[in-house]
Amino acid sequence: MKYLDEYRDGEAARRYAQAIARLVTRPWTIMEICGGQTHAILKFGIDELLPNSITLVHGPGCPVCVTPVDLIDKAIAIASRRNTILCSFGDMLRVPGSHKDLLSTKAQGGDVRIVYSPMDCLKIARQHPDKEVVFFAVGFETTAPANAMAVYAARQQEISNFSVLVSHVLVPPAMEAILSAPHNQVQGFLAAGHVCTVMGYAEYEPIARRYRTPIVVTGFEPLDILQGVYMCVRQLEEGRAEVENQYTRVVRREGNPQARQIVEEVFEVSPRMWRGIGEIPNSGYALRSAYANFDAERRFNLTARVAEESSECIAGLVLQGVRKPDQCPAFGTRCTPEHPLGAPMVSSEGACAAYYRYRRIGEPARI
Amino acid sequence: MEAAFSLSCPIPISEYPVVLLAHGGGGKLSHALIEKMMVGVFSNPALETRHDGAVFTLGDPPSVRLAFTTDSYVVHPLFFPGGDIGSLAVHGTVNDLTMCGARPLYLSVGLIIEEGLPMDTLWRVVQSMQGAARQAGVHIVTGDTKVVERGKADGLFINTAGVGVIEHSFHIAPQSVQPGDVLLINGDLGRHGMAIMAVREGLEFESTIESDSAPLNGLVQQLIDSGIEIHCLRDLTRGGLASALNEIASVARASIAVEEAYIPVREDVRAACEILGFDPLYVANEGRFVAFVAAHDAERALAAMRAHPLGAGAARIGVVEADGRAGLVTMRSRIGATRIVDMLSGEQLPRIC
Numbered sequence: 087m088k089y090l091d092e093y094r095d096g097e098a099a100r101r102y103a104q105a106i107a108r109l110v111t112r113p114w115t116i117m118e119i120c121g122g123q124t125h126a127i128l129k130f131g132i133d134e135l136l137p138n139s140i141t142l143v144h145g146p147g148c149p150v151c152v153t154p155v156d157l158i159d160k161a162i163a164i165a166s167r168r169n170t171i172l173c174s175f176g177d178m179l180r181v182p183g184s185h186k187d188l189l190s191t192k193a194q195g196g197d198v199r200i201v202y203s204p205m206d207c208l209k210i211a212r213q214h215p216d217k218e219v220v221f222f223a224v225g226f227e228t229t230a231p232a233n234a235m236a237v238y239a240a241r242q243q244e245i246s247n248f249s250v251l252v253s254h255v256l257v258p259p260a261m262e263a264i265l266s267a268p269h270n271q272v273q274g275f276l277a278a279g280h281v282c283t284v285m286g287y288a289e290y291e292p293i294a295r296r297y298r299t300p301i302v303v304t305g306f307e308p309l310d311i312l313q314g315v316y317m318c319v320r321q322l323e324e325g326r327a328e329v330e331n332q333y334t335r336v337v338r339r340e341g342n343p344q345a346r347q348i349v350e351e352v353f354e355v356s357p358r359m360w361r362g363i364g365e366i367p368n369s370g371y372a373l374r375s376a377y378a379n380f381d382a383e384r385r386f387n388l389t390a391r392v393a394e395e396s397s398e399c400i401a402g403l404v405l406q407g408v409r410k411p412d413q414c415p416a417f418g419t420r421c422t423p424e425h426p427l428g429a430p431m432v433s434s435e436g437a438c439a440a441y442y443r444y445r446r447i448g449e450p451a452r453i
Numbered sequence: 454m455e456a457a458f459s460l461s462c463p464i465p466i467s468e469y470p471v472v473l474l475a476h477g478g479g480g481k482l483s484h485a486l487i488e489k490m491m492v493g494v495f496s497n498p499a500l501e502t503r504h505d506g507a508v509f510t511l512g513d514p515p516s517v518r519l520a521f522t523t524d525s526y527v528v529h530p531l532f533f534p535g536g537d538i539g540s541l542a543v544h545g546t547v548n549d550l551t552m553c554g555a556r557p558l559y560l561s562v563g564l565i566i567e568e569g570l571p572m573d574t575l576w577r578v579v580q581s582m583q584g585a586a587r588q589a590g591v592h593i594v595t596g597d598t599k600v601v602e603r604g605k606a607d608g609l610f611i612n613t614a615g616v617g618v619i620e621h622s623f624h625i626a627p628q629s630v631q632p633g634d635v636l637l638i639n640g641d642l643g644r645h646g647m648a649i650m651a652v653r654e655g656l657e658f659e660s661t662i663e664s665d666s667a668p669l670n671g672l673v674q675q676l677i678d679s680g681i682e683i684h685c686l687r688d689l690t691r692g693g694l695a696s697a698l699n700e701i702a703s704v705a706r707a708s709i710a711v712e713e714a715y716i717p718v719r720e721d722v723r724a725a726c727e728i729l730g731f732d733p734l735y736v737a738n739e740g741r742f743v744a745f746v747a748a749h750d751a752e753r754a755l756a757a758m759r760a761h762p763l764g765a766g767a768a769r770i771g772v773v774e775a776d777g778r779a780g781l782v783t784m785r786s787r788i789g790a791t792r793i794v795d796m797l798s799g800e801q802l803p804r805i806c
Contacts, residue, residue: 135790308788
């Protein structure tokens with residue numbers, strides 16, 4: 087397929103891996119931010135091509151994984167209401183809340199619907215004027231424009247039976263949290279290409295300078311990731327700490343101005359809880375007061391209850407790159423996709439799911 | 454009755470108090486349901502083979518080998534590019550019999566019709582079933598109709614069952630798989646599942662993705678008639694190639710290795726999968742099967758498949774390894790690394806971004 091096969095070429099991948107091997111003179115630890123990149127690394131076996139001295143650790147870029155249990159419980163509470171339709175991206179449905187997930191809520195009679203775009207929710211809201219339609223607005227900066235657009239359009243079109251349960255998180259504050267943690271081992275980042283498609287990468291420049299850490303905006307195909315690693319290693323070897331763009335076919339320094347504008351219109355930066363990690367200042371989006379009517383937490387008067395986490399799950403350490411999924415004692419035994427203890431085991435961007443799906447049996451992870 | 458009540462449900466209520474859609478998705482939860490709840494209760498030798506149908510003998514001494522199978526069809530929409538629920542219900546049962554190595558003969562049809570279904574719709578489905586039966590060379594010899602209240606069925610559900618006769622001496626079943634066997638498939642993967650998804654989700658591509666729904670008995674009969682040493686056949690329906698290979702690897706205690714680059718997937722299907730975040734290995738087909746054949750017959754089998762219209766895109770995709778880990782399916786990726794191919798937990802769900 088055009089624009090895809092070229093980036094999955096086996097021969098080119100091996101040449102890139104050899105170029106990285108020639109470049110590297112000592113061990114380096116690089117974190118890929120996005121769970122989509124983690125899955126590509128495991129699915130294609132990209133890490134197996136790299137020299138032993140390069141360690142890839144997996145970052146927090148899995149929106150489903152970092153959504154607090156408390157919010158999943160709230161989504162379940164909404165979905166269990168009469169005359170209410172909860173719309174969600176499909177990925178969210180298997181994530182365990184305190185007591186159950188949205189799939190079981192659906193099986194027990196809750197009206198839970200999978201949508202591909204938040205704009206579909208407006209259509210559903212118009213079709214069911216007698217019901218409340220709530221969208222579970224989860225994601226990083228990537229999904230923020232579409233989610234913002236749905237809220238904006240709902241206000242323009244005066245759709246009063248629509249609201250959003252917001253759980254939006256931001257990448258740069260999470261990177262700073264990782265870099266300033268006492269146990270940090272990360273020496274370079276592959277930034278998430280799709281986040282930067284929206285936001286650009288100017289905001290990463292102060293981070294690279296302050297923490298003297300190279301950041302390479304990177305795509306999602308095998309050759310993108312290998313080239314990202316190459317660029318990152320070259321900076322590390324040369325003692326540079328800059329922001330570079332590998333994903334030039336998609337990302338510009340200023341991002342997508344129209345997308346940023348609609349995000350700016352609807353959302354404001356706020357503190358956010360990250361599941362397994364805790365609260366990070368200025369690390370999320372909340373609806374601006376002009377759009378407060380569309381806030382589902384307010385509309386349904388949902389107050390925070392004590393959410394229950396599995397005491398055994400080390401998702402927080404996995405999400406910060408401190409532990410690998412297969413270093414968790416519960417991995418593949420007490421925690422499986424059928425019986426997940428934490429979200430990274432069931433999300434299509436979760437690191438535990440990637441290890442379970444692609445590298446479970448008898449294949450010790452080298453990375 | 455008392456005895457029945459004293460038995461505890463094998464699916465612990467603490468885990469799944471109610472049935473989820475994933476229990477019908479063809480992945481691990483479906484298997485757990487079948488293994489824990491059905492196989493244990495109905496236990497008998499024919500069921501133990503875990504095949505697409507039951508194979509048994511009649512006569513004393515045994516003179517006739519028969520295959521018997523059943524399947525239900527709840528597809529929505531009823532009509533889709535490349536087929537409809539009627540032709541699908543015939544193809545599905547014909548193919549299940551074919552995968553047992555049988556020549557399909559007779560089918561039954563059970564129709565569960567929702568009140569309010571347009572009579573013309575029902576007529577089109579019935580005609581389509583007859584067309585599909587004629588094409589496959591089978592007869593629909595008995596049936597049943599039930600009408601349920603509006604809202605109690607999604608327009609129309611169909612159940613078909615079928616009987617076929619086995620006229621050769623091969624034992625075509627997962628248990629016959631041997632190290633060294635070569636895996637062949639009869640064409641590109643993922644078309645049926647993505648044709649349905651595209652219609653349901655209103656996705657439009659430059660060309661319409663059409664279902665691959667087709668009767669496979671003619672093609673398989675050709676392989677059998679050529680005397681090719683077939684060890685196992687499996688159609689790649691719910692759960693796709695990945696689930697079929699995992700099922701066979703598990704029953705046969707075999708280690709299966711496939712090559713990603715050799716598995717044909719059409720451009721438009723790959724594009725649709727990329728957009729939705731689906732893996733074509735897990736997408737349903739209705740006219741595709743994998744054949745495990747003896748290595749010395751592999752080239753001949755491939756040529757015989759390619760000579761048939763339904764096998765024009767046939768490909769050799771992998772082997773059964775002698776030294777691999779029993780029950781494991783692995784795949785060499787396009788960039789040359791090896792990974793496992795797991796059975797999914799439930800259905801594939803579209804991703805966030």
